[in-house]
Amino acid sequence: xxxxxxxxxxxxxxxxxxxxxxxxxxxxxxxxxxxxxxxxxxxxxxxxxxxxxxxxxxxxxxxxxxxxxxxxxxxxxxxxxxxxxxxxxxxxxxxxxxxxxxxxxxxxxxxxxxxxxxxxxxxxxxxxxxxxxxxxxxxxxxxxxxxxxxxxxxxxxxxxxxxxxxxxxxxxxxxxxxxxxxxxxxxxxxxxxxxxxxxxxxxxxxxxxxxxx
Numbered sequence: 001x002x003x004x005x006x007x008x009x010x011x012x013x014x015x016x017x018x019x020x021x022x023x024x025x026x027x028x029x030x031x032x033x034x035x036x037x038x039x040x041x042x043x044x045x046x047x048x049x050x051x052x053x054x055x056x057x058x059x060x061x062x063x064x065x066x067x068x069x070x071x072x073x074x075x076x077x078x079x080x081x082x083x084x085x086x087x088x089x090x091x092x093x094x095x096x097x098x099x100x101x102x103x104x105x106x107x108x109x110x111x112x113x114x115x116x117x118x119x120x121x122x123x124x125x126x127x128x129x130x131x132x133x134x135x136x137x138x139x140x141x142x143x144x145x146x147x148x149x150x151x152x153x154x155x156x157x158x159x160x161x162x163x164x165x166x167x168x169x170x171x172x173x174x175x176x177x178x179x180x181x182x183x184x185x186x187x188x189x190x191x192x193x194x195x196x197x198x199x200x201x202x203x204x205x206x207x208x209x210x211x212x213x
Contacts, residue, residue: 002047002105003071003189006114006139006180008034009080010065011057020142020183031065037187039070046071047095048189049103051139051180052078052114059086066093071189076101078114078140105192111136116150116177123175124164132174135192142181150177151206 009015013027024030042048048071055062062083066073075081075097083089084097091097101112102121111120115138122134141147154175161170178199180190185198 001043001191002049002103003042003191004049004051004110004112004137004180004195005182005185005187005189006051006137007053007078007142008050008055008182008187009053010034010055011061012055012080019144022183034182034187035065035068038189039068041188041190042069042071044070047074048072049074049076049101049112051076051112051137053080053139054078055083056080057083059083059089063088063090063093066090076112076114076139105135108132108192109134110192113138115140116179118150118153118177120177124162124173126171126174130171132176134176135196136177137180137192137195138177139180141179143179143183147179147181150179151203155206 010031011027013030016022016024016026016030022030024033050073052075054075055065057065073094075094077084077097077099103110103112109122111117111122111134113136117136117138120134120136123136125133127133141150154177157173157175160173162173163170178195180195184202185195190198
């Protein structure tokens with residue numbers, strides 16, 4: 001099984017009362033909860049892609065916390081992953097570290113980036129039933145104003161009709177961009193199908209750009 005998650009920010013204690021307001025008593029409690037949630041879901045042979053900002057700790061601290069996580073770890077590098085350039089970091093803890101990747105996941109293409117990509121590869125592609133064939137998974141923006149702007153773009157793009165050379169008439173652009181922010185899944189890595197469901201439920205509760213406040 002393959003799972004995805006973003007912006008864990010192990011050891012980033014300030015996120016408990018600033019920006020995310022995660023609400024843990026301290027960084028230690030936050031770290032322990034995230035490890036517990038991870039290992040309750042992930043088995044030894046599973047693959048987990050972290051979409052950046054895994055740790056704000058030192059190389060030694062990050063070695064220790066990553067060593068406690070089950071599964072095979074892969075990292076899309078984020079802007080806070082400074083430990084990667086420290087000589088004491090154990091690079092073998094990750095199967096690979098990349099700034100960007102495209103993978104196949106149950107006959108679908110997954111575009112992986114720490115930063116949201118608005119015009120991602122294959123965003124217009126759908127199968128014979130009209131389901132999206134490509135998904136853009138990202139992180140970085142947490143649940144901030146930037147995420148509000150991304151959601152505005154997604155909504156407006158999905159309202160846009162596009163005539164492809166493969167279709168008989170114009171169709172809406174699927175625009176499947178999903179923020180895999182750890183707080184959206186209660187700090188639990190999720191499969192692509194699970195993230196699709198989480199994202200769907202989130203959008204059902206969002207105020208649309210065409211609705212008055």
